[in-house]
Amino acid sequence: MKSEIVVETRNLSMHFGGVKAVDRVNFNLRENELRCLIGPNGAGKSTFFKCLTGQLSPTSGDVVIRDFNGTGRLPHEIARLGVGIKTQVPNVFDGLSVTENIWLAARRWHGAARARSLTSQTVERLKLGDIRTDLVGQLAHGQRQWVELGMVVAAEPWLVLLDEPAAGMTHDEIERTVEIIREINQQATMIVVEHDMQFIRMISSKVTVFHEGRILIEDTMDVVTADPRVREVYLGHGAS
Amino acid sequence: MSWTRENRWRAALVLVGVVFTLAAPGVLELFTIINLSTAIALAILALSLGLIWGYGGILCFGQTAFFGIGAYAYTIAAINFGGSSWAVLVAILAAAVFAAVLGYFMFYGRVSDVYMAVITLTVTLILYSLLRRTSGPEYKIGDALLGGFNGVTSPPLNMPWAPYMPLFPEHVFYVGMTVLIVGYIICAWLIQTHFGRVAVAIRENELRAELIGYDTRFYKLAMFTIGGAIAGAGGIIFANGVGRVTPDIFNLYNSALAIIWVIVGGRGTLAGPVMGSFALFYLTSWLGTQGTVNNNLVLGLILIIFVLAVPRGILPTFISWWDGARSRRAMQRRELKIRRRRGRRSSDLRETADEK
Amino acid sequence: MDLVIALALQIIYGIASLALISLGLAIIFGMMRVINLAHGEFLMLGGYTVVVSTNQGVNIWFAMLVLAPLVVGIIGVLVERLLIQFLYGRMVDTLLATWGLSLLFVGLVTSIFGAQTATTISPPLGAIQIGDYSSSAYELFLIVVTVVLLAMVYAVLKLTRLGLVARATMQSDDMASALGVSTKRIYMVTFGLGAAVSGLAGGLLAPVTGVLPSIGATYIAKAFITVISGGASILAGTTAASVLLGGINGIMAFLTGPTLGEVALLAAAIILIRLLPTGITGRFFRKSL
Numbered sequence: 001m002k003s004e005i006v007v008e009t010r011n012l013s014m015h016f017g018g019v020k021a022v023d024r025v026n027f028n029l030r031e032n033e034l035r036c037l038i039g040p041n042g043a044g045k046s047t048f049f050k051c052l053t054g055q056l057s058p059t060s061g062d063v064v065i066r067d068f069n070g071t072g073r074l075p076h077e078i079a080r081l082g083v084g085i086k087t088q089v090p091n092v093f094d095g096l097s098v099t100e101n102i103w104l105a106a107r108r109w110h111g112a113a114r115a116r117s118l119t120s121q122t123v124e125r126l127k128l129g130d131i132r133t134d135l136v137g138q139l140a141h142g143q144r145q146w147v148e149l150g151m152v153v154a155a156e157p158w159l160v161l162l163d164e165p166a167a168g169m170t171h172d173e174i175e176r177t178v179e180i181i182r183e184i185n186q187q188a189t190m191i192v193v194e195h196d197m198q199f200i201r202m203i204s205s206k207v208t209v210f211h212e213g214r215i216l217i218e219d220t221m222d223v224v225t226a227d228p229r230v231r232e233v234y235l236g237h238g239a240s
Numbered sequence: 241m242s243w244t245r246e247n248r249w250r251a252a253l254v255l256v257g258v259v260f261t262l263a264a265p266g267v268l269e270l271f272t273i274i275n276l277s278t279a280i281a282l283a284i285l286a287l288s289l290g291l292i293w294g295y296g297g298i299l300c301f302g303q304t305a306f307f308g309i310g311a312y313a314y315t316i317a318a319i320n321f322g323g324s325s326w327a328v329l330v331a332i333l334a335a336a337v338f339a340a341v342l343g344y345f346m347f348y349g350r351v352s353d354v355y356m357a358v359i360t361l362t363v364t365l366i367l368y369s370l371l372r373r374t375s376g377p378e379y380k381i382g383d384a385l386l387g388g389f390n391g392v393t394s395p396p397l398n399m400p401w402a403p404y405m406p407l408f409p410e411h412v413f414y415v416g417m418t419v420l421i422v423g424y425i426i427c428a429w430l431i432q433t434h435f436g437r438v439a440v441a442i443r444e445n446e447l448r449a450e451l452i453g454y455d456t457r458f459y460k461l462a463m464f465t466i467g468g469a470i471a472g473a474g475g476i477i478f479a480n481g482v483g484r485v486t487p488d489i490f491n492l493y494n495s496a497l498a499i500i501w502v503i504v505g506g507r508g509t510l511a512g513p514v515m516g517s518f519a520l521f522y523l524t525s526w527l528g529t530q531g532t533v534n535n536n537l538v539l540g541l542i543l544i545i546f547v548l549a550v551p552r553g554i555l556p557t558f559i560s561w562w563d564g565a566r567s568r569r570a571m572q573r574r575e576l577k578i579r580r581r582r583g584r585r586s587s588d589l590r591e592t593a594d595e596k
Numbered sequence: 597m598d599l600v601i602a603l604a605l606q607i608i609y610g611i612a613s614l615a616l617i618s619l620g621l622a623i624i625f626g627m628m629r630v631i632n633l634a635h636g637e638f639l640m641l642g643g644y645t646v647v648v649s650t651n652q653g654v655n656i657w658f659a660m661l662v663l664a665p666l667v668v669g670i671i672g673v674l675v676e677r678l679l680i681q682f683l684y685g686r687m688v689d690t691l692l693a694t695w696g697l698s699l700l701f702v703g704l705v706t707s708i709f710g711a712q713t714a715t716t717i718s719p720p721l722g723a724i725q726i727g728d729y730s731s732s733a734y735e736l737f738l739i740v741v742t743v744v745l746l747a748m749v750y751a752v753l754k755l756t757r758l759g760l761v762a763r764a765t766m767q768s769d770d771m772a773s774a775l776g777v778s779t780k781r782i783y784m785v786t787f788g789l790g791a792a793v794s795g796l797a798g799g800l801l802a803p804v805t806g807v808l809p810s811i812g813a814t815y816i817a818k819a820f821i822t823v824i825s826g827g828a829s830i831l832a833g834t835t836a837a838s839v840l841l842g843g844i845n846g847i848m849a850f851l852t853g854p855t856l857g858e859v860a861l862l863a864a865a866i867i868l869i870r871l872l873p874t875g876i877t878g879r880f881f882r883k884s885l
Contacts, residue, residue, distance in 0.1 A: 053451070079453035091451065093444035104441050105452040107434055151452055299688060301695075349870040354631055354687050358820045359869065365817035366862050373855050492813040496699055503692065537703025543696030547689050548682065 003031040006159060006189055007052070012061035014047050021047040023213035024061065034185045036200045037193045038224075039210030040233060046088060048210065049163050049193050053085045054078040065159065084157030084188070088164045090144040094137030098128050098147055101136055105151040122154040126180065142173040146180070153184055160184055163193045178202045197225075250428050253511055254421055261417040265410045274409045277481035279521040280416035281307075283514045284423055284474030286501040290513030291427045292467035293502055295436065297443025298460060301357040302364035303498045305342075306335040306468040308489035309367075310475025315394040315485050320382035323403030324395065328476055335472020336465050343464035347457040361495055368490035391486030394479035407480075416477040420514070423470050427510050430466070439463050493536065500539055503546050506553025515555070602731060603850060609735045610849075611842030612742040613801070617815045618822040618834050619745065620794030625823055626830035627786045629687065630680065633694040635819055636812025637701035638791050642668045642798025643807035644705060650717050656803075657720070664799025665792040672791020676784050684783070698812065705809040712808065719803040738800060745793070750831055758785060821865040827875020836876045841865060 007029040014022040022044045029035055037045045050056040052063055057072040064070065065081055079085060093101050102122050107115040123132055126146050131139060136147050145165060152160060165181065166174045174196075181203060184190065194200055200207060200221060207224045209216040211233045217224055224230050265273055289303040314331035318324045342363060346356050373379075375388025384392055397412060399405040407415065430436045442449045442456045449456050479485050488494070497520065505516030520542075524535050550557055621635045632638075642664040649659040675697065683690045721733035753759035761782050805811065822841060826833025844864045849857025872878060 055447070074455075075447070075450040076453050076455045079451055085451045087447070087451065091445055091448040093441050093448060095444045096441065100437070104437060104449075107437075108453045112434075148448075151448070155452060301691075345866055345870045349873050351869060351873050354691060355824055355869070355873070357688070357691055358631060358824060359866075362817045362820045363862070365813060366858065369814065369817070370855060370858060492810075492816075493699075496695060499692065499695065534703040534707045536699045537707060540696045540698070540700030540703055543699065544679065544693055547693045547696065548679075551689065 003033075005029065006031050006066055007191070008064045009048075009052075010062045010064070012048070012051060012063060013059045014044075014051055014056060015059045020213045022051060022058070025213070025215055027208065027215065029189065029191065031189055032185075034181075034190045034192070034203065034205040036203060036205050036207045036221075037191060037210060038195060038197075038200060038207055039216075041195070043210035044213040045193050045210040046163060047213075049161065049191070052078075052191070053083075053087075053161055055087075079155075082155075082158045084152035084155055084160040086145075086148050086152050086160075086162045086165060088167065088193075090141070090148050092136045092144055092147050092151070095135065097133050097135055098139075098150075099123060099132050101147055102128075102150045102154045106154040109155055118154055118156070122150050125153070125183075126150045127176075142169045145169065145173075145177070149177075149180055149184075156187075158188050160188045160190045162190065164195070165192060166194065166196055166199045174199055175202070247428070250424075250511075254425060257417065257421045257424070261414060261421070265413060270409060273413045274481065275525075277409065277412050277416050277477060279518055280413070280420050281474050281476075281478035281481050282497075282501075282521055283517045284416075284420050284477060285471050285498055286505070286513040286517035287420070287423055287427060287510060288467045288470035288474065289498050289502050290505070290507070290510050291430070291470070292463050294507040294509060294513070295431050295443065296439045296460060296463035296467070298464055298467075299353050299357045300360045300464070300467070301499060302360035302362075302495055303467070303471055304490060304494045305360065305364040305367055306339050306471035307475040307478065307498075308364075308485070309338050310335040310472030311394070311479040311485040311489060312371075312392070312475075313472070314476045314479050315392050316381050316384040318395040319384040319392070323401070324397045325401050325403075327395075328397075331476050332469050332472045335475065336469035339468025339471075340461065340465045343461045343468075347460045347464070350457075361492075364490050364495050365492060368487050368492075371487035371490065389487055391484050391488075393484050394482075396483075397476075397480050412477070412480045416481070419473050419477060423473065424510060424514070427470070431510075435459070435462070496539065496543070500543050500546075503543065503553055506555035506557070509553075509555045509559075512553055512555035516553075605731055605736070606850070607843060607846030608739055610846040611838050612739040614818060614822055614842040614845075615746065615834055615838040616738065616742045616797045616800065618819040618826075618838065619749065619830075620790045620792075620797060621819045622823045622826065622830050622834045623749070623793060624787055624790035626828050626833070627790075628684075628783055629828075630690050630787075631687075631694075631820075631823075632790070633691055633816070634675070634698040634701060634812075635794060636814075636816035637698045638668050638672065638794035638812075639798030639801070639815050640705065640807065640809065640812040641671060641701065642795035642800075643802035643805075643811065644709065645795065646799040646802045647717060647807050656717065660799040660802075661796070665796040668795025668798070669788045669792030671795075673784055673788040675791070676787035680787060681780075681783070702809050702812065709809070711810075713806050717803050734803065738804075741800060745796070746831060746835065749793075753831070758782065818861075821861070825865050825868050825875055827872075827877035829877035833875055833877040840868075840876070 005028050007027070009025055009027040011024045011026060012022055013020065013024050025044075025048060027048075037048065039045045047056065051058045052065075052070070054070070054073045054075040054077060062069060062071045065078070065083065068081055070078055070081070075085070093104070096104075099119060103115060103119045106118040106122070110118060123129055126149060128143075128146060128150060131143060136144060139147065145167075149162075149165065152162075162181070166177050169177060178199065181190070181192065192203065192205075204221060206219065207221050208218045209224055209230055216233065217227055217230060219227075264276070268276070285303060285307045288306070289300065292298045292300055292303075310331045313334035314324070314327050317327035317330040321327055342360070345351075346359060351359065371386065372389045374386035375390070377385065379386045379388075386392060396406040397415060398407060431440065438449065438454050438459050442454070442459055446456050449459075475485075475489075478489070501516035501520055502513040503516075504520065505512030505514065520539075524539070527533055527535055527538060546553070617639060620638060621632060624630055624632050624635075645664045645667045646656070646659045649663050650656050654663065679693055679697065680690065683693055719732065719734040721737060724731055724733045724736070805814075822834060822837045825841060826835075826837035841861050841864055845857045845861040848860035868876070
């Protein structure tokens with residue numbers, strides 16, 4: 001028996017002037033799935049992601065999250081559904097400490113005591129204990145990414161949307177991030193936008209390939225990498 | 241509220257304020273006390289701007305609008321009611337409602353920082369030019385004639401629900417100091433609540449705050465409204481300190497003053513703007529008596545110099561310098577200890593080597 | 597009929613004067629994304645230039661049309677070199693610093709000329725008759741000057757190299773640097789030009805309003821509203837907002853008196869900004885100048 005569809009887009013389009021960044025995309029995601037969105041630069045995956053998270057209001061079409069019509073909603077309304085979102089550029093509170101950052105996310109949904117215990121759990125889970133009291137603005141790039149992931153998981157979301165979680169990380173940091181993502185996936189359905197193929201292989205999930213604002217193919221990584229169309233538009237440079 | 245280092249300092253400051261309140265009328269001349277009431281009113285205005293700009297990140301160039309509305313609403317209501325008790329409530333409410341309406345347009349319209357600054361300033365200037373035109377007898381609210389650029393005489397505060405017992409100037413001073421101290425405590429408490437921390441988080445990164453599920457528009461609006469209410473309370477004290485409200489309360493010079501207090505005192509602190517307002521109040525009064533240099537000239541220079549050279553303001557700069565000096569001293573002590581220990585160890589080594 | 601013409605003229609004059617006092621601010625904002633809070637003082641300095649030089653016996657037309665923009669333009673270039681250039685990319689600090697500048701200018705002029713109205717000069721040109729109504733010929737002249745000025749800005753934007761870069765900058769902030777143009781000099785020239793236009797406006801209005809050190813404050817509220825309502829496009833924004841706000845102001849002032857006219861102007865602007873946070877040209881006529 002297939003599990004329930006939790007994220008669905010119907011003919012989703014986003015146009016900037018004459019540019020069709022996302023063009024009539026129909027996309028389905030089932031519960032507990034871990035899906036990677038890939039595609040060359042300008043393929044529309046980040047725009048698609050921003051339409052899902054409420055950072056952009058689509059030109060036409062619908063976004064449905066569970067039974068909620070999320071089209072053109074604001075980010076906080078999407079988050080209120082129990083959706084955890086991490087953006088491409090680390091969006092963190094630079095002037096606050098690591099604990100404060102995570103506490104703010106936990107406290108949004110829980111009472112004071114529960115928020116405190118969730119915060120320390122999350123700090124532990126992401127191994128941020130050593131830098132707990134440091135200002136996030138002074139941390140290294142990889143650590144800032146983890147703080148942001150910490151804010152995502154501290155809210156205990158059932159759906160997690162990550163935009164390039166491994167961008168700018170060292171190899172060791174990427175491995176750690178993959179571990180974190182697998183762990184999050186134990187409890188939550190996930191969408192990960194990424195262009196690092198290495199990283200996607202490590203996650204080993206079903207992959208949706210975007211090309212020119214549309215979905216080119218949707219399958220496992222092995223099938224996708226073997227597909228000639230994908231080779232041409234995306235891997236072409238390396239394969240030929 | 242926990243007893244962090246900041247809160248110990250805040251408690252000390254409150255204590256100083258309380259002692260000053262009790263001691264000042266016995267020591268200072270009446271003229272100085274009356275003058276002080278005006279300075280205190282301005283300090284309350286500074287506090288409100290320090291809260292919404294320094295913690296809420298809301299760039300309001302027209303905080304004097306709420307201050308002035310508080311003063312006008314108090315005066316008009318007190319004249320009409322024949323007593324100050326309800327007038328005080330009306331004044332604070334009027335300022336808060338005005339802030340809420342203006343804030344609704346700005347925050348729910350998603351107006352950017354810079355536009356917000358310009359809009360708030362513009363609204364203040366328009367209030368100024370509107371009220372200046374109200375000199376005719378047809379411009380009156382109830383029994384209160386608005387009086388154009390001459391303004392309206394403000395009835396003094398009276399004992400609660402006893403209009404026959406007006407307060408004397410030193411009592412106004414007590415009331416003013418109480419409002420300032422209580423306002424300060426409320427602000428210090430507010431920034432440590434969940435609400436206050438979210439406001440600070442929004443200042444740091446609005447998108448992230450939204451992504452973790454906070455409706456940032458609402459938080460900003462609430463912060464702005466609270467700031468408006470505090471500024472309105474300041475306006476009541478101002479009307480009592482000066483004894484009259486005129487449209488000049490809304491002029492460009494006063495709006496600039498409020499900004500300069502916060503810039504000089506420091507954003508992200510509450511005490512900084514308050515101290516800044518007292519310092520500049522006495523600086524400008526002194527310059528006024530000297531009559532050699534123009535106030536505008538000096539304030540303009542101060543503003544430019546601070547933006548270029550001390551952008552964080554005096555108090556935060558001083559705190560980080562102090563912390564730096566303290567950790568440097570601690571480091572020196574630690575180094576000294578290590579060196580001493582190392583010296584001992586090396587002499588130990590030498591001794592053992594000698595024994596061999 | 598005469599009434600209609602006189603009224604129309606009055607409204608057009610309101611629109612033109614709104615455009616006139618806003619244009620310098622719009623040029624600097626449109627090209628540099630800098631809101632110059634000392635804009636009112638640039639107008640004020642233009643006014644003083646005219647008053648002082650005509651008192652020295654200079655021909656008033658020469659003082660208004662040549663000296664005022666020249667003097668204030670030079671001041672603008674100096675301000676850009678000494679202050680603004682250190683603050684690019686820091687919009688809030690730029691706002692604060694130009695506010696400091698505004699106070700500084702008010703203080704300086706007060707120290708030199710006193711806080712009172714300087715010797716006023718009467719508007720040249722007399723009155724003209726429209727049937728039973730008389731209208732000031734000088735107001736007509738100001739309308740013509742505003743139209744000419746807008747046409748000149750259009751020509752500069754459309755035909756010169758500076759205009760090309762200006763248009764690129766208006767479309768996208770990084771565009772100019774992508775084009776490999778030295779933005780540094782462009783910014784200096786722009787600020788100078790914006791200041792010169794403000795100086796010209798201040799000089800032209802001096803005979804109508806008189807000059808005093810704090811007169812800038814009476815201009816800036818309206819100039820800000822116009823530029824913000826208009827949005828980033830210099831010409832289309834300023835023109836559209838001036839027509840809309842000036843028109844509303846003029847009609848309401850005719851119907852109910854000047855005070856409510858101003859209230860209507862403010863209310864219209866606030867509603868406009870609530871509906872179109874990026875101004876009229878942020879939504880409509882996006883590709884315009």
